[in-house]
Amino acid sequence: EDKVVQSPLSLVVHEGDTVTLNCSYEVTNFRSLLWYKQEKKAPTFLFMLTSSGIEKKSGRLSSILDKKEPFSILNITATQTGDSAVYLCAVEARDYGGSQGNLIFGKGTKLSVKP
Amino acid sequence: NAGVTQTPKFQVLKTGQSMTLQCAQDMNHEYMSWYRQDPGMGLRLIHYSVGAGITDQGEVPNGYNVSRSTTEDFPLRLLSAAPSQTSVYFCASSYRGRPDYEQYFGPGTRLTVT
Numbered sequence: 001e002d003k004v005v006q007s008p009l010s011l012v013v014h015e016g017d018t019v020t021l022n023c024s025y026e027v028t029n030f031r032s033l034l035w036y037k038q039e040k041k042a043p044t045f046l047f048m049l050t051s052s053g054i055e056k057k058s059g060r061l062s063s064i065l066d067k068k069e070p071f072s073i074l075n076i077t078a079t080q081t082g083d084s085a086v087y088l089c090a091v092e093a094r095d096y097g098g099s100q101g102n103l104i105f106g107k108g109t110k111l112s113v114k115p
Numbered sequence: 116n117a118g119v120t121q122t123p124k125f126q127v128l129k130t131g132q133s134m135t136l137q138c139a140q141d142m143n144h145e146y147m148s149w150y151r152q153d154p155g156m157g158l159r160l161i162h163y164s165v166g167a168g169i170t171d172q173g174e175v176p177n178g179y180n181v182s183r184s185t186t187e188d189f190p191l192r193l194l195s196a197a198p199s200q201t202s203v204y205f206c207a208s209s210y211r212g213r214p215d216y217e218q219y220f221g222p223g224t225r226l227t228v229t
């Protein structure tokens with residue numbers, strides 16, 4: 001059975017700290033891994049990763065994928081209170097035609113950043 | 116572009132009632148899907164569609180029906196609402212078969228079944 005496991009489930013840090021969120025997965029015919037940020041509304045897209053070892057960056061956020069283990073991490077440096085959210089990891093498996101399949105989500109990591 | 120729109124934003128139903136959650140997108144996306152999100156459970160796929168006239172079941176399809184008569188619309192029907200269907204429902208859409216894509220999510224519908 002395909003599954004995505006995120007850790008930790010919740011995390012409390014202070015502004016300025018650096019955090020690392022983890023996502024491991026077991027998926028048949030892996031196609032991509034996606035990170036989303038959710039703040040009491042719809043998830044918003046952060047990154048999509050398809051190749052091992054290539055870091056993607058956006059401001060203070062970065063992410064990397066290791067397809068051998070397999071897992072991904074999401075790093076947030078110099079955290080701010082606005083980073084408080086649930087961070088969702090999702091993995092997509094290829095469908096039988098080789099095109100995109102459905103997303104399998106982890107349960108999320110709830111990050112709270114204190115002033 | 117309005118993106119992905121969902122109606123209603125909130126709904127309260129009594130057990131046994133039926134209703135349809137509406138989802139529409141104006142981005143000409145082939146792929147559309149419905150998720151439900153429950154506390155501590157992440158998002159779970161209910162049904163999805165890879166194009167007009169084609170639908171399939173996801174992880175938790177029981178109690179829900181879908182249809183896709185047009186590219187733009189993908190309604191989710193609750194046949195006989197049960198308290199276990201109390202949840203937040205998200206509709207999402209994306210291009211199909213493109214090397215880089217993201218799923219665009221609607222704002223969600225918060226459903227309470229009493």
